[in-house]
Amino acid sequence: xxxxxxxxxxxxxxxxxxxxxxxxxxxxxxxxxxxxxxxxxxxxxxxxxxxxxxxxxxxxxxxxxxxxxxxxxxxxxxxxxxxxxxxxxxxxxxxxxxxxxxxxxxxxxxxxxxxxxxxxxxxxxxxxxxxxxxxxxxxxxxxxxxxxxxxxxxxxxxxxxxxxxxxxxxxxxxxxxxxxxxxxxxxxxxxxxxxxxxxxxxxxxxxxxxxxxxxxxxxxxxxxxxxxxxxxxxxxxxxxxxxxxxxxxxxxxxxxxxxxxxxxxxxxxxxxxxxxxxxxxxxxxxxxxxxxxxxxxxxxxxxxxxxxxxxxxxxxxxxxxxxxxxxxxxxxxxxxxxxxxxxxxxxxxxxxxxxxxxxxxxxxxxxxxxxxxxxxxxxxxxxxxxxxx
Ligand SMILES: *Cc1c(COP(=O)(O)O)cnc(C)c1O
Numbered sequence: 606x607x608x609x610x611x612x613x614x615x616x617x618x619x620x621x622x623x624x625x626x627x628x629x630x631x632x633x634x635x636x637x638x639x640x641x642x643x644x645x646x647x648x649x650x651x652x653x654x655x656x657x658x659x660x661x662x663x664x665x666x667x668x669x670x671x672x673x674x675x676x677x678x679x680x681x682x683x684x685x686x687x688x689x690x691x692x693x694x695x696x697x698x699x700x701x702x703x704x705x706x707x708x709x710x711x712x713x714x715x716x717x718x719x720x721x722x723x724x725x726x727x728x729x730x731x732x733x734x735x736x737x738x739x740x741x742x743x744x745x746x747x748x749x750x751x752x753x754x755x756x757x758x759x760x761x762x763x764x765x766x767x768x769x770x771x772x773x774x775x776x777x778x779x780x781x782x783x784x785x786x787x788x789x790x791x792x793x794x795x796x797x798x799x800x801x802x803x804x805x806x807x808x809x810x811x812x813x814x815x816x817x818x819x820x821x822x823x824x825x826x827x828x829x830x831x832x833x834x835x836x837x838x839x840x841x842x843x844x845x846x847x848x849x850x851x852x853x854x855x856x857x858x859x860x861x862x863x864x865x866x867x868x869x870x871x872x873x874x875x876x877x878x879x880x881x882x883x884x885x886x887x888x889x890x891x892x893x894x895x896x897x898x899x900x901x902x903x904x905x906x907x908x909x910x911x912x913x914x915x916x917x918x919x920x921x922x923x924x925x926x927x928x929x930x931x932x933x934x935x936x937x938x939x940x941x942x943x944x945x946x947x948x949x950x951x952x953x954x955x956x957x958x959x960x961x962x963x964x965x966x967x968x969x970x971x972x973x974x975x976x977x978x979x980x981x982x983x984x985x986x987x988x989x990x991x992x993x994x
Pocket of ligand 1: 780805
């Protein structure tokens, strides 16, 4: 059994992928070839955003948005502590201060009430209202931006987050790296009206290419123009007319070609993912001490990960027992961001983010992909049931 099976999808799409790759090999425009613009148009149409700017990775997507807004030293950027490192790495690389905002325990998603408290705490420089990083206690930071994460494939609570953001004049950058194709009240992620959204096409993500890739979405035409400039070393009118600092942040034509071949199958694969998740929910029901992943009403998940919770210190024992039976499992994430060495200078204590800390000790990701057979789901669920007994 594989944790994520990419080979079955390749077998289904092989002629289309090979034809798309052959076309690139024939025209030879490996950098910003015609497939890149074709993909951007299709992706923007898919999620209902006015503009799509493809780029080299999900990390670059976050970084480019922050660069476009001039985020830097003295800025407070609100992030959940339970996410992939890049969410907080990008603002920190630019000298901004990540301010951690704890998650809702049931969904693992940023808690909008905690966001309100954290923004107020930064504004008043009062850590008694909400735990703050050392930099926000020692100096006045400007609250600039929040990066909600659509963790494991489910959109965060955008209605509440956008309302807190509007009240405090914060920009909202949706980190949809795990959730391209998920829905929130009938609208798709990356098209939810945030100032900007970032996604990733890393191979294991719900829509993945065959290397690194990412994209940024926005309804703001001026911002899209700045992002296109940042993508190519801050170019102006011409290639050697650099008007700002940027990156080499382009998506390879070959990766755009792979994504174009995969895109027509995405809706079917997302439906298959929902079926596998429903099957897991049925087969795992009623195991004492096990909590199934929760999807809020009005939202759908693309199930980038299927993470169960096992409380009271039983997670590691269940994980070991599954691995002994040849069932691959993973832990996303074994440490919340505020406990990582790279963020030691933020000066947080473990219990400052109690819900993220508890999640990191109890989550277990089970094998999951759209081509998983019912029998495999039943076998995994049976093994979890025995190990958890
Ligand atoms: C994968 C991921 C990223 C980074 O994407 P890359 O394409 O790997 O750079 C950012 N945020 C989250 C939440 C992710 O899961």
